Amino acid sequence: MLTERQELILKTIIMDFTQTHEPVGSKTVMNQLPVKVSSATVRNEMAVLEEKGLLEKTHSSSGRIPSTAGYRYYLDHLINPVKIPASVYNRIVYQLDQPFQQVNEIVQEAAKILSDLTNYTAFAAGPETHSVKVTGFRIVPLSSHQVMAILVTDDGNVKNQIYTLPHHTNGEEIEKAVRLINDQLVGKSLSSINEVLLKRIADHLIARGSAPEILDLLQDVIKDAASEQMYVDGQINLLSNYENDDLTKIKSLYKLIDQNDALSSLIGFNPEDELKNDSSSKVQVKLGSELPSDLLENYSLLTAQYSVGKYGKGTIALLGPTNMPYSQMIGLLEYFRNELAKKLLDYYGRFK
Amino acid sequence: MLTERQELILKTIIMDFTQTHEPVGSKTVMNQLPVKVSSATVRNEMAVLEEKGLLEKTHSSSGRIPSTAGYRYYLDHLINPVKIPASVYNRIVYQLDQPFQQVNEIVQEAAKILSDLTNYTAFAAGPETHSVKVTGFRIVPLSSHQVMAILVTDDGNVKNQIYTLPHHTNGEEIEKAVRLINDQLVGKSLSSINEVLLKRIADHLIARGSAPEILDLLQDVIKDAASEQMYVDGQINLLSNYENDDLTKIKSLYKLIDQNDALSSLIGFNPEDELKNDSSSKVQVKLGSELPSDLLENYSLLTAQYSVGKYGKGTIALLGPTNMPYSQMIGLLEYFRNELAKKLLDYYGRFK
DNA sequence: GTTAGCACAGAAGAAAGAAGAGTGCTAATG
DNA sequence: CATTAGCACTCTTCTTTCTTCTGTGCTAAC
Numbered sequence: 001m002l003t004e005r006q007e008l009i010l011k012t013i014i015m016d017f018t019q020t021h022e023p024v025g026s027k028t029v030m031n032q033l034p035v036k037v038s039s040a041t042v043r044n045e046m047a048v049l050e051e052k053g054l055l056e057k058t059h060s061s062s063g064r065i066p067s068t069a070g071y072r073y074y075l076d077h078l079i080n081p082v083k084i085p086a087s088v089y090n091r092i093v094y095q096l097d098q099p100f101q102q103v104n105e106i107v108q109e110a111a112k113i114l115s116d117l118t119n120y121t122a123f124a125a126g127p128e129t130h131s132v133k134v135t136g137f138r139i140v141p142l143s144s145h146q147v148m149a150i151l152v153t154d155d156g157n158v159k160n161q162i163y164t165l166p167h168h169t170n171g172e173e174i175e176k177a178v179r180l181i182n183d184q185l186v187g188k189s190l191s192s193i194n195e196v197l198l199k200r201i202a203d204h205l206i207a208r209g210s211a212p213e214i215l216d217l218l219q220d221v222i223k224d225a226a227s228e229q230m231y232v233d234g235q236i237n238l239l240s241n242y243e244n245d246d247l248t249k250i251k252s253l254y255k256l257i258d259q260n261d262a263l264s265s266l267i268g269f270n271p272e273d274e275l276k277n278d279s280s281s282k283v284q285v286k287l288g289s290e291l292p293s294d295l296l297e298n299y300s301l302l303t304a305q306y307s308v309g310k311y312g313k314g315t316i317a318l319l320g321p322t323n324m325p326y327s328q329m330i331g332l333l334e335y336f337r338n339e340l341a342k343k344l345l346d347y348y349g350r351f352k
Numbered sequence: 353m354l355t356e357r358q359e360l361i362l363k364t365i366i367m368d369f370t371q372t373h374e375p376v377g378s379k380t381v382m383n384q385l386p387v388k389v390s391s392a393t394v395r396n397e398m399a400v401l402e403e404k405g406l407l408e409k410t411h412s413s414s415g416r417i418p419s420t421a422g423y424r425y426y427l428d429h430l431i432n433p434v435k436i437p438a439s440v441y442n443r444i445v446y447q448l449d450q451p452f453q454q455v456n457e458i459v460q461e462a463a464k465i466l467s468d469l470t471n472y473t474a475f476a477a478g479p480e481t482h483s484v485k486v487t488g489f490r491i492v493p494l495s496s497h498q499v500m501a502i503l504v505t506d507d508g509n510v511k512n513q514i515y516t517l518p519h520h521t522n523g524e525e526i527e528k529a530v531r532l533i534n535d536q537l538v539g540k541s542l543s544s545i546n547e548v549l550l551k552r553i554a555d556h557l558i559a560r561g562s563a564p565e566i567l568d569l570l571q572d573v574i575k576d577a578a579s580e581q582m583y584v585d586g587q588i589n590l591l592s593n594y595e596n597d598d599l600t601k602i603k604s605l606y607k608l609i610d611q612n613d614a615l616s617s618l619i620g621f622n623p624e625d626e627l628k629n630d631s632s633s634k635v636q637v638k639l640g641s642e643l644p645s646d647l648l649e650n651y652s653l654l655t656a657q658y659s660v661g662k663y664g665k666g667t668i669a670l671l672g673p674t675n676m677p678y679s680q681m682i683g684l685l686e687y688f689r690n691e692l693a694k695k696l697l698d699y700y701g702r703f704k
Numbered sequence: 705g706t707t708a709g710c711a712c713a714g715a716a717g718a719a720a721g722a723a724g725a726g727t728g729c730t731a732a733t734g
Numbered sequence: 735c736a737t738t739a740g741c742a743c744t745c746t747t748c749t750t751t752c753t754t755c756t757g758t759g760c761t762a763a764c
Contacts, residue, residue: 025758027757040706040709043759044705058715059714060713062713062715062757062758135494143488143508152498156495160500239599247592254588378726392737393737393738409727413727413744413745414725707762709761710760719752728744729741730739730741731738732737732740733736733737733738
C-alpha cells in the first residue's frame with residue numbers, strides 16, 4: 001500500500017522521466033510536487049518506493065527511474081489520460097477526410113496517421129471479419145490463359161487474385177462453376193465457410209463436370225479475405241531506440257514486425273482480456289517483460305479496441321519505448337479510436 | 353597517365369579498403385602487391401597518386417583511402433568483376449523458381465533477392481512499357497455502388513482499381529461504354545494513349561449518352577499501368593551507414609527512396625548513357641557526388657539494364673556505401689540480370 | 705514526522721601521458 | 735636514377751589521472 005504522497009512522488013517521477021529520459025533526483029521532484037516538502041523528505045519516500053520495487057537507480061548515487069513494476073502501478077492506478085491538443089485533433093480529422101474506396105484503405109491510413117503523430121510504430125486492424133458475409137464471387141477472363149478471381153464481401157472489401165490457368169478452360173464452363181459457387185456462398189459469413197462446405201461445392205462441381213481447379217482460386221481468395229489483415233506503419237521509428245539496441249537487433253525486430261502472424265498473436269484479441277472487463281473501453285498497456293519476445297524488452301505496446309457497432313470491433317496499437325509519455329499516448333489513442341470508428345461507420349453508411 | 357605499378361597500387365588500395373573500410377598503409381599494400389618493392393617505394397607512388405587526386409588521407413599521417421576520382425579511375429579502367437560463388441548462384445536460381453502470376457511479381461522478387469544477397473538497398477523495374485499494348489479493359493460490377501476497373505496488357509500485367517460510383521449507374525450502360533472503349537483501345541500501345549485519344553473516346557461516350565464518369569476510371573488505371581513501377585527492397589540496410597549519418601538523415605533517405613518519381617529519375621534510363629555505348633551490356637556506377645541528392649553523398653548507385661528481347665529492357669540497381677566491394681557487386685549484377693531476363697523470357701513464353 | 709547539513713559514491717568530462725601506425729624526407733646503394 | 739633503409743615527426747587511440755557535479759544516505763536537530 002502506498003500513501004497518497006508516495007503515489008504523488010511516483011507519478012511525478014514517471015511524468016518527468018518519460019519527458020526527459022533522465023534519472024530524476026529528489027530536488028527535481030520537490031520542485032514539481034504540489035505539496036511543500038523538503039528534498040530530504042522526498043529522498044526518504046523515494047527510498048521506500050525503491051524498497052517496494054517501484055523505482056530503480058542506474059548507479060548508487062543517481063536519481064531514480066521507474067521499474068517495470070513502477071510503470072505498472074502508475075498505469076493501473078495513477079494515470080490520467082491527457083486531452084490532445086487542437087492541432088493534433090485537426091490533423092487527425094484532416095487526414096481521415098479522404099475519398100477512401102475500401103475499408104482497408106481507411107485502416108491502413110489509420111496506421112499511418114498514428115505513426116506520424118507519435119513517431120512510434122503503429123498498427124491497425126480492421127473490424128473483425130467473423131460476421132462479414134460474401135456478396136459475390138467472380139471470375140473474369142483476362143486473356144487466353146489468365147483469369148482474375150474476385151471476392152466481394154458485404155463490408156465493401158474486395159479481394160482479388162490473378163491466376164494462370166494451365167490449359168485453356170472453356171468460358172462457359174467457368175461461368176457455370178461461378179454461378180454454382182455463388183449459389184452456395186452468397187450470404188454465408190466468411191467464418192462459416194469451412195472444409196465441409198468447400199468439399200460439398202467441389203462435389204457439385206465434379207458432378208456437373210466443371211473444372212475443379214476453380215476451387216483452388218476460390219480457396220485462395222477466401223483465405224485472403226478471412227485472414228485478419230494487420231497494417232503497420234512507422235517501422236523506421238524503431239530506430240529511435242537505436243542507442244540501446246544494436247543493428248542486428250533492430251533488423252530482427254523489423255522481421256518480427258513484418259510477419260503478420262507474429263503480430264496478430266501479439267496484438268490480436270486476447271480472450272482473457274475480453275472477459276475480464278468489457279475491455280473495449282480501456283487502452284491496454286503491455287510492458288517489455290510482459291511481451292512475448294525478448295527483442296521487445298525495452299519496448300511497450302499500447303492496444304486499443306474500437307467498436308464499429310454491428311460491424312464488429314477492430315484494434316489499433318502503438319509500439320514505442322518503455323519510457324514513452326503514457327498519459328499523452330493513451331489520450332491520443334482514446335481519441336483516435338473514436339474518430340476511426342466514426343469514419344468507418346460513416347463509410348459503411350454509404351452502402352445502406 | 354598512370355604507370356602500370358601505380359595502377360596496381362591504386363587497385364590494391366581500393367580492394368583492401370572496400371573490404372576492411374580502414375585506411376590502407378604502405379606496408380599493407382606492399383604485402384598484397386604481386387611485385388616485390390619496398391614500402392618506401394610504395395609510399396613514393398602513393399604520394400604521386402595523391403598528387404593526382406586519386407587518393408586521400410584522413411589525417412596527415414594516416415594510410416590512404418580512395419577519393420571519388422580514385423574510385424572513378426578504378427571503375428573505368430581497372431576493375432574486373434568477380435565471378436559469384438556457387439552458393440549465391442544456387443540461391444538466385446532457387447528464389448527465382450516460384451510460381452509467379454505476373455511480371456511485376458517477378459520484378460518485385462528480384463529486388464528482394466538482390467537486397468538479401470548484398471545487404472544493400474535494391475531496386476528493380478520491369479521491362480519498359482512503351483511498346484506494351486492494351487488487350488482489354490473491363491468494368492466488373494461488385495455491389496450496387498462499387499465497380500472494379502481492370503486493364504490488361506499484352507505483357508500479362510493487370511492493373512485494377514475499385515471505385516464507388518455516386519449514383520446507381522445502369523449495368524447495360526456500363527457495358528456499352530466498356531465495349532466502346534475496348535473498340536478504341538485494344539491493340540494500342542500504352543504510350544500512344546494520349547489526351548487526344550481520350551478526348552475522342554469521351555466525345556463518343558457523350559454522343560451515345562453513356563456515363564462520362566467511366567472515363568475517369570479508365571484514365572486512372574491507364575496512368576497506373578503506364579507509370580514505370582520501381583520496386584524497392586532492403587531499405588533497412590541503409591542503416592549500415594548509420595555511423596556516418598544521423599537519424600534525421602536516414603529518415604530523409606527513406607522518404608526519398610519511397611518516392612517513386614524521385615527514384616525513377618535517379619535510376620531510370622539516362623538517354624545519354626543510352627547513346628554513348630550500346631550500354632545495356634555495362635553496369636553503370638554513379639558515385640556520391642555524381643548523384644542528384646546531397647543525402648546520397650556517401651552512397652553509390654550501381655545500375656544494370658537487362659534485355660528481354662522484344663519485350664524491352666528493364667533495370668536493376670543497388671544503392672550502397674561508396675566503399676562497397678565493387679568487383680563483387682558488379683559481378684553479381686551482371687550475373688543476376690541475365691538470370692532475371694531468362695526468367696522473364698520464360699514467363700512470356702507461356703503466352704505464346 | 706520533517707528537515708538541514710555533510711560525507712560519500714559514481715558519472716562525465718578534461719587533461720596528460722604512452723603506445724602505435726604510418727608518413728615524408730634524407731642519404732646510401734646497385 | 736629508381737629504389738630502399740633509417741629515422742624524426744605527426745596524429746590517433748587508448749589509458750590514466752584529476753576535477754567537477756549531481757544526487758544519495760545518514761545523522762542530528764527541530
